[in-house]
Amino acid sequence: MISVNEALHILKENLPHPRIVQLPLQDAFSRRLADDLLSPEPSPRYTSSAMDGFAVRWADLGNLEETGQVLLKIAGESQAGLPYCKTVAEGEAIRISTGAMLPDGADTVVRVEDTEEVQDSVLILRCKKRGQDVRYMGEEFPAGARILHKGQVIKARQIALLSAVGLSSIPVYAQPRVSLFITGTELAHHGDGKIKPYQVRDSNAPMLQSAILEAGAEVVECLHVRDDLDSTIAQMTEALSNGSDIILCSGGVSVGRHDHVKAAAEQVGFKELFWKIRQKPGKPLYVAKRDRTLLFGLPGNPVSAFMCFQNFVMPSLAALQGVELLKTVTSAVAEVPVANTGKRTDFIRVDITNEPNAAPSFRPIDRQGSHMLTSIVEADGYIAIEPGCCLQAGELADVFVF
Template identity: 40%
Template sequence: MIPVSEAEQRILSLVQPLDRDRDTEQVPLLNAAGRVLAEPVISSLDFPHWDNSAMDGYAVRYADVQNCAPDRPVTLTIAEEIPAGYQPQKVVQSGQAARILTGSMLPAGADTVVMQEDTQRQGDRVTILTVPKPQAFVRQRGSYYQAGTPLLPAGCNLQATEIAVLAAAQQASVKVYRRPRVAILSTGSELVDIDRPLQPGQLVDSNQYALATLVAQAGAEPVLLGIIPDDPEMLRKAIAQAI
């Protein structure tokens, strides 16, 4: 018998990395969970795709509201209503505001969003009660990610977060490494499969199921070669087949 550490070192010294050209495949995004990216992903989209609001409120020009206060409120005319998914049609001029919802595109001319709790509306006019910070509640185009730069690196393990990022980048499929194949064989004349009745002195081959599960959880493909009795020649042939 050799020590476990030596056996582990012998095995690891024989491991060869998967080849980026031969050992890859293109898979649909919904089948990519737990897989490893074989090449970097670069998107042609900025994130966010456009300047947008991080708050329900009113898109304004900061220059119009920078001096307002509870005792000096500023009243603006509402030029447009901008719900989510709508492309603004007007430019916010001096003295104007646009009603805007969270995630909606920021209209041209506006550079700041005042949340609705700091306003009072009457008809087509809105009164700004407190001065906001410049560019408050504005998510700038490309502030999270800029098109043409690496989005996810090769070697990235794809989990739920990465799948969501790829979906947002409209990546319907991705190039991943194939799953490593791991041959599993059980040795011992006392072992039997789970569907056979036990005879005196026999044991159920439960380790094969545990190892297969662990291999699958690690992202590899278990290849089950069954039970090999305590026969040197049969063991040699089984190991050769596994290799």
């Protein structure tokens, strides 16, 4: 039996390299960037007007402060999408719309409310400075500027920016592919109304499917596997053929006569990385590897399975997406003393309190039993306390947020 830190180190040394795919922008939502992105063009793409008004030469407004007005001839119009293609000459003004290209020769925009039109001319009444209300080409960023960083998640805001600079496809990390096996003859479907007195409704399948999706991965298949060796071997072989990055088994990893996950894994070519960890809950965790596929044998107990997923499977799914963490780790103050008098690392589920103008604090929830799903539902996260350690009230600790 090894420590939690030893297990995490072994797992880190055996993580497969993430796969990178080039996806059309519309298919890249919620994926993580596999490289920095540089803009192929400047933003704005051209110099334009920030207001409706008139594009003028600042040199023609030299007497405005003395006379209070300057009369210019309206020589044309620049609309968004329909620019004025001539050069603005001395004494001319060009009617211009917001977003329209600033014509050559002009260097200033006078707002329409600061003018009066007189037949085919315009009277300029006010203008504060040269370059007023002009949006200059490249003032946001030049061509070649880094606009998004490797590892960023592509959401609506990022899609808007990438579309604006003309990037139609981007490199992202491929979604990790996960096959999920739920073992246990005693399990009944969670939607069954009436079940036998000796049956238990399956909570692991829906829980782990949701956890996989929450981690940004894809559930390739979710199967209920009978408690016999041949069925377990057959399903593992199929999962290897469908390109699964991770095979996730729930149950069947202990030492009972009907626990077949470990034996089946060895028969299909998996090499054991570790089995059994000095932790509570989740001691019988089994992890093995074949080529680039990792196999996690989670305990069948739902809380133990969930905690093992959080502490071991989640970092693996993060690495397959080019990042170290997918969840938040926050520093918080213990509200009460928290001790571990046992011989295993204890994953203690805690409730986090956030008050204005104060550091976050936490306290263990009342029910910590590994068979009690409320111990993860009512908790905001968990702390890892080593054997023989005690956190005093007021002491800081890392809280792994669910």
